[in-house]
Amino acid sequence: MTLLYQTHSPYARKALVFAHEAGLAGQIAVVHHETSPTLRNDQVFAENPLGKVPVLLRTDAQPIFDSDVICDYLDTLNPGRKLIPEQGEARWQALRVQAVAQGLADAGIAVRWETVRRPEALRYPPLRDGYVEKLVASYDWLERELDVTADLHVGHIALATTLDWLAFRELPSFRDGRPLLSAWFDEFLRRPSMRATPLSGDTHDIAAPESGTTPANT
Structure with a gap:
């Protein structure tokens, strides 16, 4: 392949x-x-x-x-x-986290269009601010809802790779005031799959x- x-x-x-x-x-x-x-x-x-x-x-x-x-x-x-649970509540929890991670990536890319990628004269600050709000709201949701004790699933993978990309692009940080999410992410970063x-x-x-x-x- x-x-x-x-x-x-x-x-x-x-x-x-x-x-x-x-x-x-x-x-x-x-x-x-x-x-x-x-x-x-x-x-x-x-x-x-x-x-x-x-x-x-x-x-x-x-x-x-x-x-x-x-x-x-x-x-x-x-x-x-x-890594994608086949049935039961575990499946929906994994897919729910994956959906939030996907939305975070989409919102982060939209913020970059309105801050660095689009010509300055064509940028629309209210649109940028709206996507930043989505980022912050999703970070807060993850701090409350992410099950850090669950077995590894596709949602975890989607979330870790997205959070790392958001940090890589220096987009609004998910760390401030979110100790559980930050600790989970730092541990996930040590996985061989992320290092590779x-x-x-x-x-x-x-x-x-x-x-x-x-x-x-x-």
């Missing part, structure tokens, strides 16, 4: 961390691609009509996208304990560097 990836995407990293946790990373070649709504990547569009990563290329089968679907597929190949997939690089909205292949464990 080949994963079309981006070293600074919270969504792509979620899929790769999931692969590590499921014991499948050694079966996946990772190929970095720069993507942006303002800069078309034809190689990615050839596999995903949305032009976004991550995309999982399979031998003799259609490609799979986005990160949620990739994780769902990888869990069917997982030789160990499933560090964030790096910046978004290219004007010119993309040449894509290259990197090992799954870098």
Whole structure:
């Protein structure tokens, strides 16, 4: 399998961390691609009509996208304990945390458009402030609701990779006044799957560097 990836995407990293946790990373070649709504990547569009990563290329089968679907597929190949609970309240709790994590990433990207990515004359501060409010409200919800004693699940992976990306991009911090969330995150950062997939690089909205292949464990 080949994963079309981006070293600074919270969504792509979620899929790769999931692969590590499921014991499948050694079966996946990772190929970095720069993507942006303002800069078309034809190689990615050839596999995903949305032009976004991550995309999982399979031998003799259609490609799979986005990160949620990739994780769902990888869990069917997982030789160990499933990371997406199959039934009961555990399933809905995992998917609920995953949904909040996805929303955090979406809101963080929107804040970046209104602060650094969009030309200054086109930025809309009230929209930025609205997305910041979503970040803060979600941080507070996680401090109250996150079950830090639950077995590892897809929601944890989505949340840890998103929080790390928010810190990487220096977006509003989740740490202030949230000791439980901060302690959980710091512990999760020590997992080998997180250490093997560090964030790096910046978004290219004007010119993309040449894509290259990197090992799954870098």
